[in-house]
Amino acid sequence: MKTIRLLLAATLFVSVASAQTTSDDYTPTVYLIGVEESVAVGDCGDRLDLMSDATQDYIETHRSGWQTTAHPQFIFATRNNKFSFALGGFIALRASYDFDGISDNLDFVPYDIPLVENYNNRQQLQMDASTSRIFLKGIANSNTLGRVVIYIDADFRGGSGTSYTPRVRSAYVSMLGFTLGRDVTTFCDLDAAPTTIDFEGPNAYNYNFATLIRYEYAFANDHLKVGAAAEMPKVSATYNYKFLEMRQRIPDFPLYFQYAWDENRSSHLRASAVLRNMYVRNDVVQDNKRLFGWGLQLSGTIRLGRIARLYMNGVYGRGITPYIQDLTGSGLDFVPDNGTGEEISALRMWGWQAAARINLSPRCFMTGGYSMVDVDRKEDFAFDAMYNQGRYIFGNIFYSLTPRCQIAAEYLYGSRKNMDSVKGHANRVSLQLCYHF
DSSP states (O other): OHHHHHHHHHHHTHHHHHTSOOTTSOOOEEEEOSOOHHHHHTOHHHHHHHHHHHHHHHHHTOOOSTTOOOOOSEEEEOGGGSEEEEEEEEEEEEEEEEESSOOSSSSOOGGGOOSSOOTTSSOEEEEEOTTOEEEEEEEEEETTTEEEEEEEEEESOSSSTTOOOOEEEEEEEEETTEEEEEEEOTTOOGGGSOOOSSSSOOTTOOOOEEEEEEEEEEOTTSSEEEEEEEEOOOOOOOOOSSEEEOOOOSOBEEEEEEEEESGGGOEEEEEEEEEEEEEEEETTTTEEEEEEEEEEEEEEEEEETTTEEEEEEEEEEESOGGGSGGGTTSSOSEEEOSSSSOOEEEOEEEEEEEEEEEEEETTEEEEEEEEEEEEOOOTTSOOTTSEEEEEEEEEEEEEEEETTEEEEEEEEEEEEEETTOOEEEEEEEEEEEEEEO
């Protein structure tokens, strides 16, 4: 009963706290748990200070960018704000219709566009709510470790088709500049891609997850930031009877250097690199072979006043399919030669995307952009049916019915071309309703 009285007392101050404006106009409902009744119903100033401190923790640890969750609506904080936690997420329902060609995927993936038209790949209707998400975020303020952030989120993309199996996306703890656990790869610049209804997004982008140990450091002026990590490798290659798959032994090593400017450092450019050692077994000579993969990327976002924002990234490397959206799981990190099959080589690949967002009103914005991925043809290591190039063109409009309810519409065009120049294309229109909580 005492806890219930404290929660009821907390709600009496919600309207007072809502009148305060935070640095980014985020004002959650904050419940203080385990606070003495004298504070809960007595000193309003002390209570508002505690609520403000808890809110500030979530403002300063919030990550913006591609597929990140909104601020939580409710925060529960303990005495003196030593620990707080929030449970949030969103429900998203998407309906899409493919015509004049399809992408044979729940998402719009140029790699999965059929090249030969038949009766079953001209049109398709899909409805999907599996990208809905739930997250739990905890923040501990420790005298020894400083601010410690614990975060875990999940969607329902763990199974095949429409099974709606829960899937853990991120699960990490962050403190003293370190992030340990599962998170978006360090090679990904979260703010370098625009918002799309399509869950996959621009095919040259690189939004993937990795189990990692990462260290990041922001210099005092917040203009400069650096980061480096060791990440669990994911190799997707093509094998034959002479070359066999092996367990990997060395982590991938991504790193970045970022320079930010503008109000709240809302514009930036980032230079990234990734180094890879990929193992394969040569079963003919009974020896292990190590192939070196590497990638370079320039990415960023530029704010053009209050009206517009630009997004871009360009990536180039060898054997880096986990770091290019369209090529993830494609088997093109390295391939054997198409003659004797006695040689194997990591392939060169590159991609780029550019997009713009126009703010039509405080509630409405539209975005559009172009993206392309290319796998270079290498003599003796390219066969006719191998992926050569994919294109992704999009335009959309988003409108907020309320601060937490949003509707959107989108058009997508994509194409795929193989090494033998055989091409296929697809068109998709999508509608989405999303409600954050």
